Structure formats: structure tokens, C-alpha cells
Amino acid sequence: MKPLLPEGSTRPTPTRRRTGAVLASAGVMAALLAAPLAAGPWATGASAAGTGNFNPFEVNQGFTLYVSGDAVLGNGEMEGSIAVDGRISTANQNGYPVVHQVAGLADYTVPLIDGVPVRILAAEYTGAGSVDLTNRSAQPGSPEAGAGVKLVQTANLSGSARGGGNDGRDFLRVTNTDGGNLDLKPVPFQSGYATDLGLLATAEPSVGAYFPNRAAQLSRTSQCLASMYDLANGLAHTVPVKNDNSMVMPGPYAADKPNVLNYSDVAGKTIKGDNANGYRPTAEAPLVIKVPAGTTEVGRLNFEGWSSAGAGQALARYIFLDLSEVTGNVLVDGLEMGAVYAPTASVAFNSNVTHNGQWLTGSFTSAGAGELHHHTFLGELPCAASAPVVPTPEPSTTTPAEPTAEPSEPTVEPSEPTEPAAVVPSADPSGAPAAGGTNPGAPSASAADASSAPASAPGSVLAATGSAGALAIGAVAVLLLTAGLVLFFGGRKGRHA
Template identity: 35%
Template sequence: MESAFTRARTWIAIGAVLITTGAALTASAMAASAAETTDDGTTCLANPMGGSTPIGSDSGYTLYTTGDTVLANLELEGTLAVGGDATFGVKDGISNLQYSIFHGGVGGNADYDVPTIDEGPNRVLVNRFTPDPDMAKVVEVKRDGGQVDAGAKIVDQSAPAGYTFRQAFGGDGTTFYPAGGGNMSSQLTSQVQPWNDGAGATTFATEESTFAAYFPEDEGTAQLAKVTADDGWKTPTVSQPSNDALVTLDSSGPNLLTLDEFPASASKFTMTGYSTTSPLVVKVSPSDLVDGVLTLPAYGVAGKDAPANAAISYLLWDLSDLSGDVTIVSRGEPVRGSIYAPNAHVIFPRDGGVEFEGQLIAASFTALMDREIHTNLFYGVLPCADAPTPTVTPTVEPTTDPTTEPTVEPTTDPTTEPTVEPTTDPTTEPTTEPTVEPTTDPTTEPTTDPTTEPTTDPTVEPTTDPTTDPTTDPTTDPTQSAEPTSSATTAPVASDDDDATSDSELAVTGGTVPVGAALTGGLFVLAGVIALVIGGLRRVRRNG
């Protein structure tokens, strides 16, 4: 007949197996929720310029500011989003009466998609249209042959005072103008939004009441800060085979240079080895400014010159450490590449100002140069801003519980387990085991175990229990399996290139927690603990 000792060891062995299996299932569930992946199975990645992309849209704006913008340059071939006041034309800028906004392609690059606002294509989204009282300017959103018709929207139409809508002067579009004014009054006109007996006025309205409601939180700064030399940044090679510099990127990950690493004698540069996952980020520090002026080397290929112009979409000037006024100039060539300056007022000056070909995120922006602005969106990606919180919680338990439980268990478990487990763990397991065992031995465990368990259990329990949380997990795992679910819903939006043939199509993905696996793991752990309790009690009876 099987001895009580043998039966006790059998129960303990069963408990160890159940706990190990449960812990593995739970850890797997947590890992699945924590390691958000893109469609191709890689680690969670996102575009650091993603703050300019409206929620639900696949493309960002050429120019995006959270505050005011003044456009007094020649024209914009791209898209515009202004979170403050949008002013076109000032005395210090170009004096042309008309300011055109259209897709482009003759002087600049037309290979980009427009953002989506209220489920429709949008070229201009401004919080308020604020003309300069001393400089009349007719802003015209134009049709561009062969390109999508994308119009304008104004969030706050209560200003300027006295402005209203009417049919565009000399056309069938719609214009936002001062009542009683004429075709030379400051106004925002759209050729792509037909008047249609007044219906065109409604197309300027937004469904959301605030500009910010259309955009996700800007996590570019956090993303750039997260990537370090130890876990992400690669170091490219900079050489100067001719008058121009050559930057050879490490294709295994994102590359980082500081501005002072560019040869001072090179006014232009080109680069090789770029891709969605291996862009070049150039870090700019406050010490790089001279009297508030930042001089950037120019990329040596024009924004419209395909296919070599593709490199511009993988070049990012990181100005996240700068604040206040930052005047940007170049050494004779256009400024090319994307500018990330979320805390700065970026200025392209009237004197010395050059064309800008790229994408911009800034606190505010002023363009005064006698030049155009062209679109070359940034398509590089970096690791997501922060790791989902479920990765922390599951790893804390195994490292703390195993070191405390084997020594504490004999004195604390008999009094805590029978009362705590039935109230917190699933109601299916506790109805059989806990109600039988705890009612017989709770008064004998504390007096017997301290003298018997420490000499026998450490040789059996520690080999399995330290990796399985014998006493604490049953009270915490059911809540842990729920916690990652909430974390996953608030995890940073992740973006990746879901089409290997098109870097411009950045998908938005998110992770969810496999609750079933986590719950199953918890049940296994609970059953394992019950089995360990039964085995321990049988040993007690044998030794008693």
C-alpha cells in the first residue's frame, strides 16, 4: 500500500508541475501583450514625426505647428496644419497679393499622400484664419491636375470679426472673406470646394471643436530619447571623397550623428544605406546656434529628382533640445530633410533664407524667404516611445517571491492561504481543495512545520518554487491577467511599414493582452499551490 510519505511527495510533485505550467502560460500571455509587434513580426516601431498625422490618417502634414504660423514666402507645395493663428503675408515677407497652396510636382516632389480629416482628404487645417491688417493676402487652395482634390477647414470661424462665406471671386469655389470686401481683400479661398448655392460653406467646418482633438500625443521626443548607443543607435561613417561629404549608414538600425560631425568644409552631403528602419537622425544642440542662427549642410539632391531624392525622406534634423527662436539657413542650397522642433519657433528669414524641402513639426513657424516650400515626408521609424507597462509587472513577481516564500511559507501560509485564496482566485478551484484541507490542519501547521519543513522542503521546493511563485501568485495573478489589458489599450500608438514596396504607407498597430492564456495560467498556479498544501499537510500528519 502506498505510504503517506509517498502520497505527500506525489502531491508536491503534481503541485510543482502545475505551478511551472501556470507560470509559463502567464508569462507567455504577458510577453505577448508587452511585445507589441508590427504586421511583419518585428518590434513595435513608430514614426517620430507621427505627431503631425491625424488620428485615423495614414499621412502627416508637410507643415505642422501646435501654435501660430506665418507664411509670407512664395508658396506652399504641400499640406498645412496650424494649431494657433494662421497668418499669410506680413511686411517683412514677400509682398505678392496671392499665396498659393497646392500639391506640387513641377518645382517640388508630388509623391506623397494628403492627410485625412473627418474622413475626407485635407490640404489645409487651421485653428483660426488671422490676416495681417497691414498686408492683404488672398490665400488660394488650388486644384492640381491629376492629384486628389483636398480642401481647407477652419476650426474656429468666429474670427476674424465680420468674416463670412460666399462664392469665390471669379470662380465656382468657396471663399472665407470679410463681408462687403472684394477680390483683393484678405481671404481664404478653395477652388476644390464648390459654392453650390451655399453648400460649400459647410465643407469648411470641422466635426471636432478643437484642433488638438484630431491629433495623437506627440511622442517624437520620447522616441528619440529612448534610443541609446547601447540598444539602438548605429554610428554611420562620414567621409569626404570630394567637395561634398558622404554618409554611409549602418543598415542594421537607426543612425545618429551630431551636427559637429559633418566636415566644416562640406556644404553638401549625400548618404547611402538608408531605409525605413535605418534613417539618419542628426542631433542639434543649443551650442550649434550662433546668435540664434542654425546653419545646416544641404542634402545634395533636389527634392523633385527621383529616385535619388528618396534619401531626403530618411533624414531627420532633431531640434528637440532647442526652444525659443531658431533661425535656419543653409550654405547656399535648400534645407532638405525633416525638422523636428516641438519646442521652438522655427524661422526661415527673408535675407539668407532658402527653399525648404521636407517636413516640419514645430511649436510655431515663420517663413519669410523669397522661396517655395516643398514636401518630402519623413518615412523612417524608431522604437515606440515607451515599453508597455505589463512588461514590468510580471517580471517583478518571480524575482521577489521566490526569495521570500520558501523561508516565510512555513510560518505564514497556513494562516493566510485558506482565507485569502478562496476570495481572490477563480471560484472553480477553491470549492474542492481549500475547504477540506484548511479545516483540519490550520492549528497544527504553525507548530509542526517550523521544525520539519525547513529540513526537508528546501531540497524539494526551491528547485521548482523559485520560478513559480508558490504562495503569492495565486493571490495576485488573477489581477495581473487583467492589468495588462488596460495597459495595452493605453500603449503608445505603434507604426510600421506594412508594405515592403512603399515606405510611405505607415500602418498603425496596437497590442492586446491574451486574457484567456493569462487566466488559464493563473488557474494552473492555483491548482499547483493547492496540491503543495495537500502534500505539506500529509507530511505534517505523517510526522505528527
């Protein structure tokens, strides 16, 4: 006998009970799906906590200098390596020295291009000046001891034998149509080199092809720098500066985050350590020198007690000079230490003082007795999580696949419009200069670089795949869960009434 129901009530049917249970289960499942999407596709590792580190010189891929225009070398010597999207030449008629180590530190490696260690990578070697590449003081048998040259254009070159190679045999001299000689002391001459210089030719049709993520990396660096300087994020420490005429006394400094000084506050002055409490740049607390737009000359940073002699020059690995806002011609004279980031500037290193660090520039020329010593930038610069990490591929002999900005999760269109990602101009990937010369100070955006750039601002992609998707699914979850519970427990109440 079925129990009597209160007047006006009905017995829940099996269908309604099943429907309530299904809706409740669907609500739980939707809630579970919403949780991982809320983190967004790039919220991994350090970024999940709100920040991740970035290195503006990842784009260099191990080169001491990366130049997106043309390069003319005429300073004392280079202990390192250089990549040039355009033409490379030298003002030294007797042979510009390219070595591994003399007065710098030898604890660095040279990049590999097409699987071969190189010190010079360029679209073309031109001009009447000469280069003397010896790899001096490199460990015998190491890649640094055998590092050579790779060029996109070799049609204007011829090969001949010269005596006095590194192993006592004849070495390969490469001569261009302007009469400039490229003496490769580590490369023993072979008879075939007189007619075939394929040894020097790159596998790729341009220098830019070896840096496929350049535009995306520069764009990310631009966003990360902005987030680091934003005081609201608390990612960096702006160092107070006490001014005393020709002297300044910055401090205190932070020990666990980048310390930012404005170049205009310390330029041309003796920088005392009275308020520094013994601070020296480290990986965890690098020194950032922010150079304002309109700057035309960068000189010595005269920190009392900081020496660039001997092992002291390793401080350069934790000093970052940000010239990202600077365009046009910039003279660098007297700067001893620090990585110089000037992607849109035409930089002239005209100095009798040796520089230790890395460089990223538009065009680059050098003169004076000062040397260029390789020191990889190792400072840890924090970035807000909204800027995606761009992988740095290893150079290969095959054309790298173009990166995609598409996330793996289904996307939902964001409800609010977003700002497009900043695009930093880059050089023509062909590396071939335009007729009548190039304008190194204003490198043009390349097709290869453009294909590497994110299709939209990382913040908008993150919102679409993360917060927007999570909100939509979360709302559905709440509705389904509520409806299911009402039906399910309403059915149970009716059955037991």
C-alpha cells in the same frame, strides 16, 4: 493482508496523495500562467525581439506641417498641407499660393478632416494677408484636387463670389474682419455662403481634438530617441567624422541601421563622400542629424553629390533633423532636405532655398522665395521595447475616445520605484489664442493631451504587468510544484516500501 511497514513509518492516506497531486498540478498551472506574463503587454511583433520602429511624424497624421502655436506664411508657396492649433495668417497681400505640385513631387495625399480632404486646418484665420488655394496640378477628381479648408472659428468670416474658379464658375472668397481674403478656387460659390460658412467649420471644438494622442506620441518619441542614441542598445551607428578645416569626411556609414551625425560637426562645411562608400539615406539606414540644445540657426547640409533637384529630392524622406532638445527661436535658412522635428521651438523658415520634407514645430513663420514641398518621412527608427506603441487614430467627425494606459492583465505593484514618463509641452487644444496674442514658442499643455498621456512611465507599467507579475507567480509555482512532488512521491515510496 496489508504489507508490513518499516518501523517508525506510516501509510500514506488517500487525502495526502490527493493533496500532493493537487499541489503538483497547481504548480504546473502557475508556471504556465507565468510564461506569457513575463513578455509584458507590449511585447508583440518586432518588440518581442527587443526593438520596434517608431516615426516621430506619425503625430502629423499626413500634414506637411503641424504647428502647436500660431503660423504666419510668407514664403514662395506651399505644396502640401498645414495643421495649426492656433491662428493662421499670411504676409502675402496678393495671395499666398497653396498648390499640389509645381516643382516638387506629386506622389502624396492630403489628410481628411471630418471626412473632407483639406490643405489648411486651423483654429482661426486672421490678418490682412490673403491665400490663393488652387490645388494646382492635382489629378482631376482626386481628393487632392478638391481639398479645401477647415476652421474652428468662423464667426469672423464672410463669404462672397469671385470669378475664375477651377471649373470656370464663380468660386468662394472668404474674408475675415482684418480684410484678409481666403480664395478657395476649388469651391464653387453658392448663394447660401453669403450668410452661412458652416462648410468651413470643424465638427470638433478644437484642432487638438483631431490629434487626441499627441502628448502620448511625443512622450514615446522622446523615450525612443533616448534609447536609440544610447550606445549600449546598439540601435544606431554614430558616424565618425574626419575634420579637414572647411571640409569634413564622415564615414563609414551603416547599411542596416540609422546613421547619426552631430549637427555641430558638419554645420557650414562641405561634406565629402571620401569615406562614405556611396552611402545615401534609405528607409533601413536613414540619416539622423542631432541638433544640440542652444542652437539658434540651422543652415544647409552640404553633402557633395546629393541633389534636391527633380527626383533627387526624395532623399528628404530618409533624413531626420532632431531638434527635440532645442527651445526658443530657431532660424532655418538654406536647409534643402529633411524632416524637421522641433516640438518646443519657435521656428522661422526664412530662406530663398526650397525645403523638402515635413515639420513639427511650436510656432512657425516663413519668408523668402523658398518653397515648402511635402515629403513624408519614411525612415525606420528603432526603439527599445520598453516604450509602448501608441496607435494613431484616423480623424473622424466624432470626439475620439480617450486612450487608456491600463493593461488588460492583472497588475502587481513593482518592488522598485520608477521614473515618471517625460512629458512634452503641447498647445491648448481649444486652439483659441489668449487675449493679447500667444507665446508660440512655449505652447501650454492641454487637457486633451494630458488625458492622452500615459499615467506612468511605460517601463513601470511593463514591469508591473510583466516581470513583477511573472516573478510572483513563478515563485508560487516553484513552491507549489516542490511541495506537491514531495508529498506525491513520498506517498508512493511509503506505499511500495
